[in-house]
Amino acid sequence: MLSLEQLSQIVKVHLGLYNYSEGIQYSCKWDISESALGGRGLFATEDIASGEVLFVDRPLIRGPRITAPRGCTVCGRLLNSDTFFKCHKCSCLLCSEECQDSATHNEDCAIVSGWNNKVPIEEVDDILLSRALTPIRALLLNEDQKLLMAALQAHILPQHGSEIRDLIKYFHIPEEATQLLTLACCALDTNAFQIATAYGKKEVSMRGLYPVSGLMNHNCVPNTRYSYNGDNQMTVKAVKPIRAGAEIFTCYTGTLWGTPSRRMYLYKTKHFLCQCDRCADPTERGTLLAALKCFSAECPGSLLPTQPLKLSSPWQCLQCGLRVPNKNICVLQNALGNLMSTLDFENVDQLENFLVHRIDKYVPKTNQIVVDLQCRLIWEIGDKEGLQWHELSESRLSLKENLCRGTLRTVAALGVGDAHLRGLLLYHLHAALAERARRFPDLYEELKTEIECTIEQAFNILQGDISAPPDLELRHQYLGPGCDKPHQERFFILDA
Numbered sequence: 001m002l003s004l005e006q007l008s009q010i011v012k013v014h015l016g017l018y019n020y021s022e023g024i025q026y027s028c029k030w031d032i033s034e035s036a037l038g039g040r041g042l043f044a045t046e047d048i049a050s051g052e053v054l055f056v057d058r059p060l061i062r063g064p065r066i067t068a069p070r071g072c073t074v075c076g077r078l079l080n081s082d083t084f085f086k087c088h089k090c091s092c093l094l095c096s097e098e099c100q101d102s103a104t105h106n107e108d109c110a111i112v113s114g115w116n117n118k119v120p121i122e123e124v125d126d127i128l129l130s131r132a133l134t135p136i137r138a139l140l141l142n143e144d145q146k147l148l149m150a151a152l153q154a155h156i157l158p159q160h161g162s163e164i165r166d167l168i169k170y171f172h173i174p175e176e177a178t179q180l181l182t183l184a185c186c187a188l189d190t191n192a193f194q195i196a197t198a199y200g201k202k203e204v205s206m207r208g209l210y211p212v213s214g215l216m217n218h219n220c221v222p223n224t225r226y227s228y229n230g231d232n233q234m235t236v237k238a239v240k241p242i243r244a245g246a247e248i249f250t251c252y253t254g255t256l257w258g259t260p261s262r263r264m265y266l267y268k269t270k271h272f273l274c275q276c277d278r279c280a281d282p283t284e285r286g287t288l289l290a291a292l293k294c295f296s297a298e299c300p301g302s303l304l305p306t307q308p309l310k311l312s313s314p315w316q317c318l319q320c321g322l323r324v325p326n327k328n329i330c331v332l333q334n335a336l337g338n339l340m341s342t343l344d345f346e347n348v349d350q351l352e353n354f355l356v357h358r359i360d361k362y363v364p365k366t367n368q369i370v371v372d373l374q375c376r377l378i379w380e381i382g383d384k385e386g387l388q389w390h391e392l393s394e395s396r397l398s399l400k401e402n403l404c405r406g407t408l409r410t411v412a413a414l415g416v417g418d419a420h421l422r423g424l425l426l427y428h429l430h431a432a433l434a435e436r437a438r439r440f441p442d443l444y445e446e447l448k449t450e451i452e453c454t455i456e457q458a459f460n461i462l463q464g465d466i467s468a469p470p471d472l473e474l475r476h477q478y479l480g481p482g483c484d485k486p487h488q489e490r491f492f493i494l495d496a
């Protein structure tokens with residue numbers, strides 16, 4: 001087990017903050033210390049301003065996520081044509097000669113084809129191989145990198161490592177390699193981050209083992225956000241001021257999930273029950289994201305858990321005081337899950353109809369299901385084929401604007417600062433307002449300040465982020481503050 005000093009040193013070497021040959025140590029505003037939550041965490045050593053970069057991490061290993069659909073094991077293109085083929089030496093799925101000749105494939109192939117196969121190589125299941133590829137790539141790490149991977153917290157439990165157990169049906173893998181692969185699986189399950197893809201691009205979803213980011217503990221209202229660039233580097237920034245001595249947190253769950261969903265997910269995947277202030281507050285800072293309709297037909301009130309930190313907590317109506325046992329709540333939550341699985345999320349008409357006319361039969365307007373549907377509609381309206389800006393009806397344009405405003409209010413109430421989600425919502429609100437100003441030039445002066453302010457804030461949050469909308473910069477240039485272009489020119493990007 002490495003001491004904190006040893007871990008700090010290899011982390012700084014990994015980040016390029018320590019130069020071995022010259023013995024130079026570059027300063028940064030945080031350190032690794034014991035956390036009151038258990039294990040280690042990152043702590044601010046100086047006051048950090050909102051928006052400041054804390055570090056830029058690189059993945060030790062990167063590859064397909066365990067649930068990723070079939071696609072090229074090199075470039076991530078999704079399997080969509082018969083140009084795809086399996087490598088005849090290792091059975092990895094590839095999309096082109098270029099990917100076959102790439103350094104990435106040569107390295108994967110050298111490892112896998114080096115193992116004796118138990119079945120003819122063409123019979124190896126490429127899905128199982130693809131699922132195991134990320135831990136397999138740990139075999140390429142140098143000794144310092146293996147040390148860093150081994151220093152990360154890993155929950156060694158029977159459910160982890162199934163990727164490797166599946167692979168052993170096809171290959172004789174040496175014992176030493178099996179042990180490293182299993183360790184990599186456990187380290188990945190505890191620490192890996194899903195890597196974002198370029199805006200709107202559909203490809204195999206990837207995960208990466210980012211060792212410094214992996215040292216951040218979780219809080220449901222984190223004080224950082226992260227983004228990726230095109231080289232899979234992860235930049236971690238403060239989303240609010242962080243005082244010297246405070247712990248630096250990330251969030252392992254969706255921001256807009258209600259407390260029972262977040263806590264159950266954290267328990268099942270990261271093996272802890274979060275006790276943060278948001279989890280302890282039944283109303284989640286007044287957002288009522290988990291609220292359900294009161295079981296009494298006459299009462300318009302909402303049910304919330306009375307002791308949110310207890311998984312088996314009874315729920316109680318805020319209005320009439322009716323108490324409902326937890327098991328009845330679980331039945332309703334399952335039924336709601338089943339109801340949602342009947343929706344076609346690609347069908348905007350159906351989603352809109354369900355959101356506007358039907359959903360409040362089942363849950364209060366504040367419930368996370370409603371907020372999730374709102375976000376899905378926001379992302380699609382103005383963007384999807386058939387729903388581009390010039391094709392939108394007035395009512396759809398107003399709906400988009402109202403959904404953005406409502407969801408921004410929820411995000412603000414949660415206190416998540418300049419989170420990625422806030423940046424995206426501000427971008428979409430800006431786009432709806434700009435479309436209104438393009439349609440009705442007389443309204444421009446009235447809307448100008450809000451158009452400029454929303455795109456400015458969205459730009460500050462999302463710039464440099466691979467998943468940011470591709471016209472973010474152009475919109476900021478033409479519709480942001482300080483643009484002296486004439487009105488027609490300002491809006492040319494919207495007409496294009």
Ligand SMILES: C[S@@+](CC[C@H](N)C(=O)[O-])C[C@H]1O[C@@H](n2cnc3c(N)ncnc32)[C@H](O)[C@@H]1O
Pocket residue numbers: 035037038039040041152153190191213214215216217218219270271272273274275
């Ligand atoms: C990515 S690691 C975080 C760093 C870890 N504490 C360490 O010492 O390396 C994730 C693990 O840290 C622990 N952890 C993270 N956030 C926590 C929290 N809010 N409360 C309790 N445990 C937490 C859990 O064991 C979790 O599986």
